[in-house]
Amino acid sequence: MNLFEITAAVAHPDHTVTITWTDGMIGVVDFLPIIDRGGWFTPLRDGDYFAATMVVLPGGAGVTWPEEIDYSADFLRLVAFPDGLPG
Incomplete structure (x- = not known):
C-alpha cells in the first residue's frame, strides 16, 4: 500500500516526468541518471x-x-522532494 497515489503523469522526451499526486502536489523527476x-x-x-x-x-x-x-x-515522491515538501 502506497502512502501517495499519482493522479497524472506526463513523460517528456528530455527524460523527465511531471507528476501530480492526489494531494495536489506537482513534482518533476529526472530519470536520466537512472537511464x-x-x-x-x-x-x-x-x-x-x-x-x-x-x-x-x-x-x-x-x-x-x-x-x-x-x-x-x-x-517518486521522495525523488521529487528529497528535502520534504516545499513551502
Whole structure:
C-alpha cells in the first residue's frame, strides 16, 4: 500500500516526468541518471520512446514502461522532494 497515489503523469522526451499526486502536489523527476546506468534501462535512452510508452499504474501506484521498469508513487515522491515538501 502506497502512502501517495499519482493522479497524472506526463513523460517528456528530455527524460523527465511531471507528476501530480492526489494531494495536489506537482513534482518533476529526472530519470536520466537512472537511464544512464544502461542495462535494463537502455531502451529508454530514446527520448521519444521514453515519453510515448510510460503509463501510470492502476490505482496511481506508480509509473511503468514496457520493459517492466516501474517506480512506485512513494519512491517518486521522495525523488521529487528529497528535502520534504516545499513551502
